[in-house]
Amino acid sequence: MKPILTKLGFSEYKSSAYITLLKLKKATPCEIAKHSKIPSSKIYEVLSWLYEKGYIMQVSQKPVVYEANNPKYVLGSEVKNRIEDLELLKKEIDVLKSDIEIVEKGTFSIIKGYEGFFKKMKEVTQRTKKTSIGIVQSWKTDREILDLEKEAIKRKVSIRYLGPINAKTTPFVKARQEFGVDIKNYTSPLTRFAVWDSSILMISIKKDKEEDYMSLWIENEILSKIFEDYFENLWKLAEKV
Structure with missing residues (x-):
């Protein structure tokens, strides 16, 4: 290596x-x-x-x-x-075959900056098996994440997002909708989180400077369920697009 x-x-x-x-x-x-x-x-x-x-x-x-x-x-x-x-x-x-097994069950971590955040999100998206939900604000992403989400949809993963839909964000929303992501209009200046497979939770901690952006990652089914239920309640009230 x-x-x-x-x-x-x-x-x-x-x-x-x-x-x-x-x-x-x-x-x-x-x-x-x-x-x-x-x-x-x-x-x-x-x-x-x-x-x-x-x-x-x-x-x-x-x-x-x-x-x-x-x-x-x-x-x-x-x-x-x-x-x-x-x-x-x-x-x-x-093709790297690592003989070292990484076990993340029950881990808690804080990732600083967008670079580390995107790397972690790509990793989690690659191994998602059933569901991916999230509340977003800016729809900030890159081509690789979109490709990974497209591959996840092909694996029958259900992906849903709540986020602001306006003239500025519509192109980013449509890019995801084209390959099967389910999206509803919702605007929240404070809340941003995501849950994968009812077990991995990410909470965004927004800062003024991009380099100070932080995200909290927890692999815990109980906490994930709390945020998942909160998302489902908002999903029922949100506007379909």
């Missing part, structure tokens, strides 16, 4: 930290530094970079504990963004 990470711009320390965390499953900065032999003076800078890029997530605050996101998803997404020059590398990652 290290040659692939090097081609993607990972330094020696960043590669070592990411691979070490994959092997350890979950670990504190000190544990990662010890097993990877990264100097303690460098480990926090390295982990901060991996966290902001969406390669790892924080699952505990006291003590601080990190967990690596599945490389088959996050690295695959990175490759697609490099288009032609990294097309060969994309194929290498797509």
Whole structure:
């Protein structure tokens, strides 16, 4: 895996930290530094970079504990963004057979910035099996997410969104409706969340600056059910388009 990470711009320390965390499953900065032999003076800078890029997530605050996101998803997404020059590398990652199983059941993480948010959303969309619901505000997305949602629809995944529909947002709404996403008109300046397969919950924490945007991710069926019920009540009242 290290040659692939090097081609993607990972330094020696960043590669070592990411691979070490994959092997350890979950670990504190000190544990990662010890097993990877990264100097303690460098480990926090390295982990901060991996966290902001969406390669790892924080699952505990006291003590601080990190967990690596599945490389088959996050690295695959990175490759697609490099288009032609990294097309060969994309194929290498797509066929990557990791012997390290990533278990996310019951995890809690905060992802900072849109880059990490989109990587996580792509990962979750790829593994969604039955349902995907959400309340949006800006319909902010990219081509890859639309393609992944289209593939999910082909897998018989039900996708529904509530969000503002106006002259500015109509093109984005129609792009999704064309391949089978069910959408209703709803405007809320405060609420933004999504639930996948009645078990994965994302709550958006909007900030003034794009780099300060944060999203809270929880894999918990009870909390997911609460937000799912809230969504269903709003869905009944929302305007069909």
